[in-house]
Amino acid sequence: MLQPFQGSPKPTLGIEWEVALVDPVTRDLTPRAAAVIERANKNHPEIHLEREFLQNTVELITGVHTNVPDAVAELRSGLAAVIEAAHAEGVRVWSSGGHPFSDWRDQPVSDKGIYQEIIKRTQYWGRQMLIWGIHVHVGISDADRVWPIINALMTHYPHLLVLSASSPAWNGLDTGYASNRTMLYQQLPTAGMPFGFVDWEQWSEYMSDQAISGVINHTGAMHFDIRPAGKWGTIEVRVADATSTLRELAAVVALTHCLVVYYDRLYDTGQQLPSLQPWHLAENKWRAARYGLDAEIIVSRQTDEVLVRDDLLRMARLLEPLAKELGCDNELATIPELIEQGAAYQRQRKLYEETGSWQAVVDATCDEVESLK
Numbered sequence: 001m002l003q004p005f006q007g008s009p010k011p012t013l014g015i016e017w018e019v020a021l022v023d024p025v026t027r028d029l030t031p032r033a034a035a036v037i038e039r040a041n042k043n044h045p046e047i048h049l050e051r052e053f054l055q056n057t058v059e060l061i062t063g064v065h066t067n068v069p070d071a072v073a074e075l076r077s078g079l080a081a082v083i084e085a086a087h088a089e090g091v092r093v094w095s096s097g098g099h100p101f102s103d104w105r106d107q108p109v110s111d112k113g114i115y116q117e118i119i120k121r122t123q124y125w126g127r128q129m130l131i132w133g134i135h136v137h138v139g140i141s142d143a144d145r146v147w148p149i150i151n152a153l154m155t156h157y158p159h160l161l162v163l164s165a166s167s168p169a170w171n172g173l174d175t176g177y178a179s180n181r182t183m184l185y186q187q188l189p190t191a192g193m194p195f196g197f198v199d200w201e202q203w204s205e206y207m208s209d210q211a212i213s214g215v216i217n218h219t220g221a222m223h224f225d226i227r228p229a230g231k232w233g234t235i236e237v238r239v240a241d242a243t244s245t246l247r248e249l250a251a252v253v254a255l256t257h258c259l260v261v262y263y264d265r266l267y268d269t270g271q272q273l274p275s276l277q278p279w280h281l282a283e284n285k286w287r288a289a290r291y292g293l294d295a296e297i298i299v300s301r302q303t304d305e306v307l308v309r310d311d312l313l314r315m316a317r318l319l320e321p322l323a324k325e326l327g328c329d330n331e332l333a334t335i336p337e338l339i340e341q342g343a344a345y346q347r348q349r350k351l352y353e354e355t356g357s358w359q360a361v362v363d364a365t366c367d368e369v370e371s372l373k
Contacts, residue, residue: 008139178292
């Protein structure tokens, strides 16, 4: 039986953004999300907040939008409400792909049944998931085009990651990676790169197997880096680290929206969408996580290589007309400046080298988040 897919007639947009709460004295994570959400919802019932895997995490969720500026504006309003509630509770709002020194053993998991089931199943590896990300949903009209588009998007995994990479540290150490979150998350048995499904029939067969074997009962879903969300009729892109600025978030979302629509329209022409061998995709993912904006990535099935920062600039130029049509040209146009000023992992690493203090890095990251810029 085919998996249901409630197609979206337009390439609408939705965003989920995971932020966390830290103690302003210790700068460690603090499990105060329930209190902050309750207070924020009481004062601002129009915003959509959810508890997440960890009790220190608040997830901001937008409604359905037609363009990036409107979706980001909703996130800005929601974030302002969360900051207000957090300060009233005596904590600060922080956002990055991973906390630089918090001990996962001290951070309780939410009481939600599926989260407890994941921990019961994955044990040590699941308990380590002190990680936060951004999920971008883009509407797709029918199931037949979902996997060709996802496979094309996977060729741009490095581009989406390096703009947001913000998790260089773990357990008090500089890992040498731009996105340690990427490496941590793929430890889960249902996370990481999708298996290169060629069509909706193959995906449906896979999901049927996971239901029969009981995997979905334990996990609730497959947590692939890019996956279909059949209930909403979207492709959900889950590559990015959580960003500490709305400007970086908007650039990542704009790039995502443009890429999905670009390949959706290319599919309509009957052209075969691009793809890479699984080993190239895996290597690109690792290079982006390791080297960030300095990664040299593979861009063809013939193993041609370019610097990801150069290819990002090329893509921004290529997608500029489409971005203007979709109303996100201003957001896409920030990519060259963001590359020039450096990604969050670079800012964090530089400040740590100057101060020798990850606490100072947490403070600076909170300042960026709470600036609402």
